[in-house]
Amino acid sequence: MSQDLLKTPLHALHIEMGAKMVPFAGYDMPVQYELGVRKEHIHCREHAGLFDVSHMGQLKLHGENAAKALEALVPVDIVDLPEGKQRYALFTNEQGGLMDDLMVTNFGDHLFVVVNAACKEQDIAHLKDNLPSDVELEEIEDRALLALQGPKAADVLSTLNPVVADMVFMDAAKVELAGIECLVSRSGYTGEDGYEISVPADKAEEFARRLLLKEEVEWIGLGARDSLRLECGLCLYGHDIDPTTTPVEASLLWAISKPRRADGERSGGFPGADIILDQIATKDVSRKRVGLVGSSKAPVREGAKLFDADDNEIGIVTSGTFGPTKGQPVAMGYVKTELAAMGTEVFAEVRGKKLPMTVEKMPFVPQRYYRG
Template structure:
């Protein structure tokens, strides 16, 4: 059987194809990488107006029962118990050795927690969470829900007339509402560095919802290609590339995800390694890199000290359309992690000059 025959479809598959999307395999799904306008145009449109992304391949679930927040804290250094109703938080699932098992979003819906995890890890994540749950707390995966992301500086203006309750949210706020007659659960968040919403809806109503959003003034569809260049410009990690079970929250420059209370308790998986690295510094750090010239350096490119030995490796790299130049993220030995440090990237056997650059490459424009 061909690989394409084994791929799962999202509820918007028919719509993507009718819009002329180029479909590619991603995390076990057939996903739109781009539409006829192309990745560059989709990226720039998201930065200047508003774009709609299908992220229904992500894993959605609810954690229900007395003590659900405390139960989830057995697996993450995030402060879940301190999360107020109607608020969402980014967190990490950590391993016993201090690596990152996955990153996730958790929202407090008052009577339950709502989780969004990565498509490539959802089965492993759900199994890991279920195994840690005490009696009375249960995980309810939601495979019958779609997830759409409306992103861009014009998103608020076009969504407000349809869903004023969602437009009233601040960054990382969560609310239930209706859009075009479809009941949704939406958070003011995203993966582009822009203002916007991630909108969970019943799978059977996903196409109705997507068409209503695409009919709004200036909203255009965008695929995985633009999503990747947007998140890299925003300095956001991709699981499996920039973070994985070999990277710690400290190395990954994600120490802000560690709750203050959790840093006093040290009762999460991998706490020993995290504590040691916070005290003494990690051996390596995730940094931004700006190659000189126009040539991008891709993932797995070796990073060298000028004229010297290898000091690290690129994990994500490409061309930044809004940056109008190449950009990359990767890990370097700590002595080489300071901003503006000169380095060389070994591209096709030739050293390409680069410098360590502050992240994000393009400033975030969240609705604070």
């Protein structure tokens, strides 16, 4: 099976570093290294973690009307996205469901789009079907993508070029790092300060080794990537959000730009807009994504059913683990809207036992993005 899996440009380095490899989104990916998931998680929170996220799709949109064309597919303001800035966006379908979540950056001469690995082929087809002829879609296959995350990330990366220290959260720029031309954004998927760095594939190993020379930096695998993002309340596509979930149900109202809402000057115009805007106006949804914290030590995993105090089934857990930083089991899932209020006690079924959990505000640990 492993020979059928795709490999990132850093695959050989992961093997050399003793990574445990697993299939993920069609790639052979590192789930953990010798440190182990818990220690990797803590290291990222305290120092700097290096992640290989080259399995993600990297795309460029060229043309004068690229922003207008992309804006027609997402409930987000792309037309007014300033040069050198990045924005979180959502592909929606005609039912208001979420096809994928993505990051969009305006580099001036093009829009740079990063999509989820599992949705890459679907998203490329969606763009090809919907972009006008004067907008060119370029699939980037000769670049790796690395994330450097944690409180020491800025100190580490600024030794390669001090300009990155002046960037703030969601800034993006073309930056030369160790003599390599990179596309850098100050963003990430851990809740920590950090950067995502697109680097030419043939320079990726050299660049990664340069970062790993710093004592603050350790490789971090998919296992800790999952627990880090979950503690910070960040959705995982295909688990916490999917084509049957609307942004309102998913508690992602913040991701819908004001100009695209019902009272905005450029409202609607994206797939499923009528359904989504109606849900915003009426607040009429039957379920909501919530954060859950357990009072026992037992982790509650994806797929666990949720019940109320009267033993009525009220929802399901979509992501769950023991939060190493929180020191408690943390999860997110969907419950009936009337049970989504903070402080509500619910019960998760784990191996035939009903474990008490409380609806809590996310993130479970403070996000530490650098905003200047």
